[in-house]
Structure formats: structure tokens, C-alpha cells
Amino acid sequence: MLHVITVTIGATVPTGFEHTAAEEVKEKIGVEARISKDRGRIYFPITTDKLFQVHLLRSVDNLFVVVEEYDHYQFKQSKEETLMELQQLASKLPWTNALEVWKLNGTLKKKKGHRKGGSTTKVKPSRNTADVAAADTEQQLHQVVSAAESHLEADSAADAEPCEQDSQEAAPEARVIKFRVTCNRAGDKHSFSSNEAARDFGGAVQEFFQWKADMTKFDIEVLLNIHNEEMVIGIALTEESLHRRNISHFGPTTLRSTLCYGMLRLCKPQASDVILDPMCGTGAIPLEGAIEFSSSFYIAGDNNDMAVNRTVNNICHIQKRRADKGRISGLPIDTVQWDLCSLPIRTSSVDIIITDMPFGKRMGSKKKNWDLYPLCLREMARVCRPGSGKAVLLTQDKKCFAKAISRMGGLWRKLHTVWVNVGGLHAGVYLLKRTGAVFGQTPEDVHESRGMCNTQGDEKEDKELS
Known part of the structure; x- marks a missing residue:
């Protein structure tokens, strides 16, 4: 024995x-x-x-x-x-x-x-x-x-x-x-x-x-x-960190799978939830979700074609690995290229939004974040279900994020913040709840312009490498 x-x-x-x-x-x-x-x-x-x-x-x-x-x-x-x-x-x-x-x-x-x-x-x-x-x-x-x-x-x-x-x-x-x-x-x-x-x-x-x-x-x-x-x-007992488990095609700023898992657990995905990552980079967050919380459905999108290609390649890599082991290879995930501030998604149709916001460090700039963040939060509020929808957003640009949230107070309420270390940078993971306010009828979102979104160009894959 x-x-x-x-x-x-x-x-x-x-x-x-x-x-x-x-x-x-x-x-x-x-x-x-x-x-x-x-x-x-x-x-x-x-x-x-x-x-x-x-x-x-x-x-x-x-x-x-x-x-x-x-x-x-x-x-x-x-x-x-x-x-x-x-x-x-x-x-x-x-x-x-x-x-x-x-x-x-x-x-x-x-x-x-x-x-x-x-x-x-x-x-x-x-x-x-x-x-x-x-x-x-x-x-x-x-x-x-x-x-x-x-x-x-x-x-x-x-x-x-x-x-x-x-x-x-x-x-x-x-x-x-x-x-x-x-x-x-x-x-x-x-x-x-x-x-x-x-x-x-x-x-x-x-x-x-x-x-x-x-x-x-x-x-x-x-x-x-x-x-x-x-x-x-x-x-x-480990020769290399377990956080590299899902990603085969790394981008300049790929998030650790372990950090993605922590973010996903914060929002407690339920069966049949539609979960959106509008700035998916290499797809680390939706991939971790599709594997570990597989009764939800994930939509991964980015405006950068290289980022979208990396996400597709990473999904294919996991599916092939599963097929090689005789398991069902399909994953509940779709990938789309889009303009973040004009998402091709119906109003109030998404349960959870979870993404790594541009930090303005490795690529892009903090100056552009001042325009981008309010527009992001506004469009996220449009597609998210009023009253029950949640968002988990990671950013190191805390000052800019706080300002953007204060401008969107009628649409988002901050529930909780987890302070994390991302590649040596002190960042916040913010858990937000969508208020019950009908989109387009709060003072905050009526006067916000929607035409400035493409200013970020190819900087959307601005995630921080752990």
C-alpha cells in the first residue's frame, strides 16, 4: 500500500x-x-x-x-x-x-x-x-x-x-x-x-x-x-511558471493566465453568460474563461489585425491540443475585428465585460487614454445589461480611469478594487456594476461624442506583459 x-x-x-x-x-x-x-x-x-x-x-x-x-x-x-x-x-x-x-x-x-x-x-x-x-x-x-x-x-x-x-x-x-x-x-x-x-x-x-x-x-x-x-x-515543484499554459503566440503585452483567472473569478461567470473582451490582445482572458468557465460564451475582439490573428492562432493551438488528446476540441469563443467605440453588438445584450485596458506605457500614450477611456466605458455601458451587467477592467492608468468613471457615474458603479503587480507596474483591477439606468438617458452619456474612437489606431493591444 x-x-x-x-x-x-x-x-x-x-x-x-x-x-x-x-x-x-x-x-x-x-x-x-x-x-x-x-x-x-x-x-x-x-x-x-x-x-x-x-x-x-x-x-x-x-x-x-x-x-x-x-x-x-x-x-x-x-x-x-x-x-x-x-x-x-x-x-x-x-x-x-x-x-x-x-x-x-x-x-x-x-x-x-x-x-x-x-x-x-x-x-x-x-x-x-x-x-x-x-x-x-x-x-x-x-x-x-x-x-x-x-x-x-x-x-x-x-x-x-x-x-x-x-x-x-x-x-x-x-x-x-x-x-x-x-x-x-x-x-x-x-x-x-x-x-x-x-x-x-x-x-x-x-x-x-x-x-x-x-x-x-x-x-x-x-x-x-x-x-x-x-x-x-x-x-x-515547477520548472517554469504555470501561467504560460494557454498562450503559444505571445504579443508584446500578453497577460499571465493566472491573472486572467483571478479577474474571471471576480465576476463569477454563470452558465449561458455572454462575456466580452473588447480589447483582447492575444486572447489570454477569453481563452482562460473558455477553458475554465466553459458554460459561458466568450466574444474576443480587437481593432488590431495582428492581435486578432494571434488570438485566432492561440484558440487553434488549444483546440489542436485537445483533439490530439481525444477530447472535444471546440471552445465557446468567437473572435472579431472591430472598432471598440462602435461595437457591432446589440444594446444591453452582454452580461460581463472583462478586459485589460491600454496602460499608455509600452505603446500608445496616457494623453490618448484621456479621450479613449470615457468613450470605452460609454460603449461598454451601451452593450452591457442594465442592473445586472458587470465589468472587470485592469489598468495602471489609475488617475485617468478614476476621472473617466466619475464622468460615467450614471452608468457604472465601482464595487471593488484589487491592487495587483503587473510586470513591475502597480495596477488596479476594478469590478464595476452596470446601473439600472437606460443607456442614452443619463446626463453623462447624452453629451459624450462617439466619433473620436479611432484615434487609438494600432495601440489597442496595449496590455502589460507580466
Whole structure:
């Protein structure tokens, strides 16, 4: 029988959407998540038989298993003493369970990679398990892996590419494990730098396990997360962020899928809702919606023909991936090229509008936003259902947005704001409710001109790259 252990999983999430991620963990895994004092991280307990479910979460970027955590680590005053303590710590930590989870995780990832070719009978040991998972361990893990196979959502992550070691037969003798230590440090009271901590702690880990340090081709990544007095030591379970799962054709400003998921959850899509993204860019938001909230219908539009082409290509890529795996490939999504301020959509016919507004940073300008934002909000109000319609809008141009909303007060009411970090920029995700006012009869929208909209030219794909 498989030996099940309980461990703590840490996850990085889009800053500002920690509570959304905690809600998703409770909903899908059934456990309470703790939000870290260090923004952008959550922690939750799991049993190893549920590990595959963690990879199905839509709101998390990177995952790691916690080796040990300290709420109030007493760092010494002098750098030398602190670094010496970190070196001594390496041999005292309870590594066993975390390494077991790392092994199991490698087996799950390997299985996912093999699904593509349809071969699940013979599984070579993966890069992560070649030296450490003996044959009997793999036998023990078989039940969990089978469960993962049957439950794993085909779109939960980008198709795993085979690791370099898989192209050669795994050597029968044990290969030396390669590792690196990554230190993320925040706080101004530390006497040491991140590099110094990673170097000295890494040296002690190397000595303790007899692993080989390699900064690029590593099997294990040990994480040292230090936030003021909080210190967490972990082992990474993801090689690249899960947020890249849907997009194959990236634009200059493609949004993270994890951030799109957070925005979608804010507006709680219901069955048969018509959901509109009038400035879709590469289609990241409607694609995430069509996959995760598939009982709604999505319309993705943009005025930029390159953006529309990228969206179409991304939809085709997901459909092909689904068809290759024998699943129904259709997605509830349509793509249109249009003028944002004169949408070819019937008045009061859309339930939810969700979009990434032009920031005026990478392309376009904040000056043009002053004209564009009120016109956008007015046209969005026209197509949105009075009384029940909602909008979730992301922008970093907070001053301009506040002014535009104040001009449209008869049509939109601001319910909630989530402050997020988008590619290093401080931005707001605004949840708006459409008032019950009939469009064309409020003082705000009667005198607004509708003829200025094409001034933004090709700048509509002005989204911010995370």
C-alpha cells in the first residue's frame, strides 16, 4: 500500500489575488490556505495522494514543497555569524518528506509528458527520479500516477516537453544529482545579500548531500525565501511558471493566465453568460474563461489585425491540443475585428465585460487614454445589461480611469478594487456594476461624442506583459 504523507505546499500567485487563490484551494482541494505576510504567496497542507490536484490549480504561478518554515527567525547582527548559522542549518533540516514529494512530483510530470504520444505502458525514470526513485518506489507510486492520469485536465498545463535525459537510456548506475539554491530576500534589516545566503547555504547543502552544484542544468532547486523575520526553505515543484499554459503566440503585452483567472473569478461567470473582451490582445482572458468557465460564451475582439490573428492562432493551438488528446476540441469563443467605440453588438445584450485596458506605457500614450477611456466605458455601458451587467477592467492608468468613471457615474458603479503587480507596474483591477439606468438617458452619456474612437489606431493591444 502506498505510504501517504502530509506536507505543506507553497505557491506563488499574482500579487493581489492571494485570497482568490486561497478560495480556489479550498474549493478544489478542500483545505484551508494561509496567506503569507510576504505578498504573492500562499501555503496549504496536502496529502501526497492529492499532489496531482495541486497542478490543476488555475491561480498559482509556481509551486514548491516546504522543508521547514520559521515565523520569527532570529538573524544575528553580524553577517559572518548569520551565514555560519545558515551553513549549520542545512544539515539539521527535515529534508525527508520534501524529497519524497519531489520524487513523486517528478513521476507525475513524466507521466504527463508521455500522454502526448499515447504511450503509458513503459515509463522511463524521469530526470527528477532517475537516481533517487528505485524500482519499488515507482511500483508504490503507480496507484497515485494512475489517479493523476484519469483526473488530469488536459489543459491544466502546457504540454510537458521531454527532458534532455529522456532521449538517452537512463544509465543503470546512480548519477550525481545536480542542484542549485535560489534565495528571494525582502526586508532592510538583514546584514547579508541574497547571493551570499544562497552561496553559503548552498555550500552546506552540497556538503551534506554530496550533490553537485549547477546553476543551469539542475535536477533540484532549493528555495530560500526570506521576508523580514519569516524564513521558508522549500524545494521547487515547477520548472517554469504555470501561467504560460494557454498562450503559444505571445504579443508584446500578453497577460499571465493566472491573472486572467483571478479577474474571471471576480465576476463569477454563470452558465449561458455572454462575456466580452473588447480589447483582447492575444486572447489570454477569453481563452482562460473558455477553458475554465466553459458554460459561458466568450466574444474576443480587437481593432488590431495582428492581435486578432494571434488570438485566432492561440484558440487553434488549444483546440489542436485537445483533439490530439481525444477530447472535444471546440471552445465557446468567437473572435472579431472591430472598432471598440462602435461595437457591432446589440444594446444591453452582454452580461460581463472583462478586459485589460491600454496602460499608455509600452505603446500608445496616457494623453490618448484621456479621450479613449470615457468613450470605452460609454460603449461598454451601451452593450452591457442594465442592473445586472458587470465589468472587470485592469489598468495602471489609475488617475485617468478614476476621472473617466466619475464622468460615467450614471452608468457604472465601482464595487471593488484589487491592487495587483503587473510586470513591475502597480495596477488596479476594478469590478464595476452596470446601473439600472437606460443607456442614452443619463446626463453623462447624452453629451459624450462617439466619433473620436479611432484615434487609438494600432495601440489597442496595449496590455502589460507580466
